[in-house]
Amino acid sequence: MIIKKFVLVSLIFSALLMGCFSGNKTVILATTTSVENSGILDELIPLFERDTGYKVKVISVGSGQAIMMGRRGEADILLAHSEKDEESFMKDGFGIERKPMMYNDFLLVGPYDDPAGIKNSADILSAFRKIAHKETLFISRGDNSGTHLKELEVWKHLNIDVSKKRWYHETGLGMGETLNIADEKNGYALTDRATYLTLKKNLKLIPLFEDRKNLKNPYHIIIVNPDKFKKMNYEGARALTNFFISEDVKKIIRNFRQGQYQEPLFIPF
Numbered sequence: 001m002i003i004k005k006f007v008l009v010s011l012i013f014s015a016l017l018m019g020c021f022s023g024n025k026t027v028i029l030a031t032t033t034s035v036e037n038s039g040i041l042d043e044l045i046p047l048f049e050r051d052t053g054y055k056v057k058v059i060s061v062g063s064g065q066a067i068m069m070g071r072r073g074e075a076d077i078l079l080a081h082s083e084k085d086e087e088s089f090m091k092d093g094f095g096i097e098r099k100p101m102m103y104n105d106f107l108l109v110g111p112y113d114d115p116a117g118i119k120n121s122a123d124i125l126s127a128f129r130k131i132a133h134k135e136t137l138f139i140s141r142g143d144n145s146g147t148h149l150k151e152l153e154v155w156k157h158l159n160i161d162v163s164k165k166r167w168y169h170e171t172g173l174g175m176g177e178t179l180n181i182a183d184e185k186n187g188y189a190l191t192d193r194a195t196y197l198t199l200k201k202n203l204k205l206i207p208l209f210e211d212r213k214n215l216k217n218p219y220h221i222i223i224v225n226p227d228k229f230k231k232m233n234y235e236g237a238r239a240l241t242n243f244f245i246s247e248d249v250k251k252i253i254r255n256f257r258q259g260q261y262q263e264p265l266f267i268p269f
Contacts, residue, residue: 030061076233096225147192178191
């Protein structure tokens with residue numbers, strides 16, 4: 001009986017000891033709705049979890065919200081596409097490493113009949129100017145996401161204050177929901193290519209202006225600074241970063257659903 005008790009106590013102690021050295025096995029990833037909507041994480045995350053034993057909790061929000069989560073220590077790692085916000089995040093010391101992972105581009109989509117006549121625009125400024133001049137409906141995410149900030153950047157260049165325009169509507173929602181609303185209301189919208197291609201079969205909206213070179217949309221991985229937030233899982237964030245930028249994952253990204261859409265949703269760096 002004494003021997004059995006000794007064995008039981010030893011097993012319990014060993015389990016506790018292993019738990020102490022195993023560390024935190026959950027990694028919190030704050031990422032954008034465009035990445036989540038594409039389905040690429042559904043392919044990548046299970047591979048990472050299988051190979052490392054970590055569990056990844058994915059929180060899908062706009063890039064601005066993801067970066068704010070990082071500033072509050074509510075995520076271990078970020079996957080965002082808002083370059084100015086990312087650079088400020090790093091400059092303020094909230095991130096210790098920022099790595100490029102992949103990119104695609106932005107598209108300006110709208111109704112087939114193109115009431116603003118943007119199809120043959122010389123550049124994105126000209127396309128947006130035509131929408132404003134004709135006062136045709138524009139549906140914005142309005143959620144401080146990377147896509148929203150890119151759109152606001154264009155309006156700012158044109159010196160147009162859209163907050164006072166009746167033809168300009170903000171959804172406060174993710175990219176997929178915003179595209180669906182624009183589709184229902186026959187409005188224009190700026191979108192990332194991956195989300196549009198993923199939802200394309202259910203949309204009447206078509207791409208009316210695209211410029212792969214000047215509307216490039218890069219996604220970066222950022223490890224949150226563990227010196228600012230003692231409870232963050234640095235080891236897990238480091239492991240996930242190394243996985244995301246590995247050659248094997250680059251191959252997966254490059255080939256992800258190409259056969260289905262006849263073009264890549266993302267291109268790895």
